[in-house]
Amino acid sequence: MLRVFCLTLALHAVLGRNLVQVLQSSPSESTLVSLVQKAGLADALGQGTFTIFAPTNDAFAKLPADLLASLSTDVNALANVLKYHVVPASIQKKDASNEAQLDTLAGSKVRLNIYSHNHEVTVEGSRITHFDIAADNGYIHVIDTVMLPPEGSIVDIVAGAPELSVLLSNVKSANLVSALQGDGLTVFAPTNEAFARLGSSTLHSLSSNPQLLKEILEYHVVPHTEYSAGLYNREYLRTLDSRHDVIRIGATGSHIYANTATVTTADIAATNGVVHIIDHVLVPQRHHGSSIFGKK
Incomplete structure (x- = not known):
C-alpha cells in the first residue's frame, strides 16, 4: 500500500506538466518512459490531447523476456504496442461505461469493462489501479498488465x-x-x-x-x-x-x-x-x- 500511495503522490505532485513529464516523475513508470522515448513518441504525446493507459514497471516485467527483447529491437512493433495504450481523447473514470470501446492511436480499439461486485475496472482485461492522473494535455490511468493488440475475432x-x-x-x-x-x-x-x-x-x-x-x-x-x-x-x-x-x-x-x-x-x-x-x-x-x- 505504501508503494501505491507513493506512486499516486508522485504523479499528482507534478500537475502543470504534459503527459510524458508526469510519467517521468514516477519511478514506477520508468520502463514505459524509456520505451516511449525509444519509439520516438515522446514529442507527440507531449502535445495534443490524449489518455494514456500506463503499464507499470511490474507490468512490463510480466511480459515474456523474448517478447520484450523483440519489442526493444523492433521500433515499429514497439510503437504499435505503445500506441495501443493511447486514446486520442480526454477520458476520465466518470466517462467509463461497461463494454465501451475506445479508439487508439494504433488504429484498433480497447474495451472497458466495469465489474461492480469487486469494484474493478479493466481495459482489455488489465486492471486499472489508479485513475484520473491529470496532465496539461490529458489523463493517465495506471494499469497492471501490458496490453497487446488482439490477433482478430x-x-x-x-x-x-x-x-x-x-x-x-x-x-x-x-x-x-x-x-x-x-x-x-x-x-x-x-x-x-x-x-x-x-x-x-x-x-x-x-x-x-x-x-x-x-x-x-x-x-x-x-x-x-x-x-x-x-x-x-x-x-x-x-x-x-x-x-x-x-x-x-x-x-x-x-x-x-x-x-x-x-x-x-x-x-x-x-x-x-x-x-x-x-x-x-x-x-x-x-x-x-x-x-x-x-x-x-
Whole structure:
C-alpha cells in the first residue's frame, strides 16, 4: 500500500506538466518512459490531447523476456504496442461505461469493462489501479498488465490455435461461426484433449445430433465480456444456449474454474470479446444423467 500511495503522490505532485513529464516523475513508470522515448513518441504525446493507459514497471516485467527483447529491437512493433495504450481523447473514470470501446492511436480499439461486485475496472482485461492522473494535455490511468493488440475475432483466435482445432470443426458443423462474430462475448474454449476426454461414444453422439452439439457449444459462450479480473468464486454466468443454463465459476488463488474445468489460459483478448482455454468440455447440469453424458 505504501508503494501505491507513493506512486499516486508522485504523479499528482507534478500537475502543470504534459503527459510524458508526469510519467517521468514516477519511478514506477520508468520502463514505459524509456520505451516511449525509444519509439520516438515522446514529442507527440507531449502535445495534443490524449489518455494514456500506463503499464507499470511490474507490468512490463510480466511480459515474456523474448517478447520484450523483440519489442526493444523492433521500433515499429514497439510503437504499435505503445500506441495501443493511447486514446486520442480526454477520458476520465466518470466517462467509463461497461463494454465501451475506445479508439487508439494504433488504429484498433480497447474495451472497458466495469465489474461492480469487486469494484474493478479493466481495459482489455488489465486492471486499472489508479485513475484520473491529470496532465496539461490529458489523463493517465495506471494499469497492471501490458496490453497487446488482439490477433482478430474470437473465431480468428480459435482458428489460429492448433489445440482448438476440434472446437473450430464443431463450431463450423453447428453453424455457429456467425454467432461467435457478435460483440462482447466470452468463450470458454475446450482443447482437443478436452473433447477427447468425452470418449468416442459421446463424440459420435454429438456429431450425429447437430441440435445437441449446438446446445453444448452455446453453453460455452457467455453473452458479455468476462475477463479474469471480473470473475469471482461461486459466481454464476448465464450462457448463450436456449435454456440460459449457468456456468459456476470457482476462483481460488490464481486458479479459475468453470464448473469442474480448469482455465488453463485466461484472458486471450479478441476484437469482439475474450477467450479462456479450458481442459474439459462443459455440460449443462440437466444433461449429466443422460445416456450420452452419463458416467462411463
